[in-house]
Amino acid sequence: MKQRITYLLPEGSTLTPDDILLGENGVNVSTAEPPAIEKRVTAGLSELPAELRNVFNDIHELHVRYTTRMNYEASSPFLSRLPPGLHVFFTPRRSDSEVDICPILHTVFSPSLRCHSTSSSFSTPPILSERFAHSSSLQYFHRLPKLLHFQSWLARTFCPGVFRGPCPNEVASLSYASYIDIDFDAISHAVTLTAVWRQGIASKAARTPVRVWGEGGGLEVGVLVPETPDGPEELKLGGFLTVVGEDESPGGTLFSFPSRHHPLPPLTPATFKTSFQQPTGLHPNLDISLPRQYLTPPKDDGSCALHAYLTLPSALFLDRYQLDDAALL
Numbered sequence: 001m002k003q004r005i006t007y008l009l010p011e012g013s014t015l016t017p018d019d020i021l022l023g024e025n026g027v028n029v030s031t032a033e034p035p036a037i038e039k040r041v042t043a044g045l046s047e048l049p050a051e052l053r054n055v056f057n058d059i060h061e062l063h064v065r066y067t068t069r070m071n072y073e074a075s076s077p078f079l080s081r082l083p084p085g086l087h088v089f090f091t092p093r094r095s096d097s098e099v100d101i102c103p104i105l106h107t108v109f110s111p112s113l114r115c116h117s118t119s120s121s122f123s124t125p126p127i128l129s130e131r132f133a134h135s136s137s138l139q140y141f142h143r144l145p146k147l148l149h150f151q152s153w154l155a156r157t158f159c160p161g162v163f164r165g166p167c168p169n170e171v172a173s174l175s176y177a178s179y180i181d182i183d184f185d186a187i188s189h190a191v192t193l194t195a196v197w198r199q200g201i202a203s204k205a206a207r208t209p210v211r212v213w214g215e216g217g218g219l220e221v222g223v224l225v226p227e228t229p230d231g232p233e234e235l236k237l238g239g240f241l242t243v244v245g246e247d248e249s250p251g252g253t254l255f256s257f258p259s260r261h262h263p264l265p266p267l268t269p270a271t272f273k274t275s276f277q278q279p280t281g282l283h284p285n286l287d288i289s290l291p292r293q294y295l296t297p298p299k300d301d302g303s304c305a306l307h308a309y310l311t312l313p314s315a316l317f318l319d320r321y322q323l324d325d326a327a328l329l
Helices: 050-056 103-107 148-157 167-177
Strands: 001-009 020-022 026-029 036-044 060-066 085-092 138-142 179-185 190-197 218-227 233-244 251-258 274-276 286-289
Touching: 026 218, 050 060, 050 103, 103 148, 138 286, 148 167, 167 286, 218 251
Parallel strands: 001 218
Antiparallel strands: 001 036, 020 026, 036 190, 060 085, 060 179, 085 138, 179 190, 218 233, 233 251, 274 286
């Protein structure tokens, strides 16, 4: 398994190579305040249990995200958000056969998931253009309040018989994560688990030591600070990268990349509010209000527009005809 750990310091932070202490099989990072952290573990299919390998054999791509119920302030570039709960997006390897992943979701995340079968519990997102379609063909959402069952499954599967040490500590630290991603695609034949912890978490249980897990494992560590981007559609990061066991000292890095998600300016009033129209009656109407005067697009050429994508629990019944009304937005 390979690890990649990224520390994201606030914009304007001062960073030097002396803040990064390299050890024989780990790294210590010294910062003025707890930074945001992203931990990513990549494993090949051969490193996974047989029950998972059998499921992945029938899947073209799978994306799972769990988002915490606790409100948190996102740090650049970890800016994308989804409603709290469990989100599953996947595409079967063959479009002419049904792949039921509900049993493995019950095993891994919770037996209480309202997931009966792929055909009855998953929805199909609209695809406006088959030629440029990048979204998964099936989507599932459940308001899962906690990850305790998932953590127990991880501990039993990857830390069998171990109750103390790096492996169970890493599993326990997921209780403090803002969100967790699990990704797989048939091209790479690899599964990636990514967890992000918000800036400012000081709990020792959330901040485990940065160490190589075992013989043959790889560990890359980055300590980055947001920089002023060169273009309005880009994000830019600078700092230091190091590969434990290979590099004698941290190496400087500076890079930029296009991003759909951008941070709002500090203290901006550009936030949205939701409320039900009163009186609610038997068919409540939900109002989502945004201050138009503060919604300034990065480019004033008509290429940037406001979009809304609502992910709602299955307990709600929506009036599809109202959603089709052009006056809705």
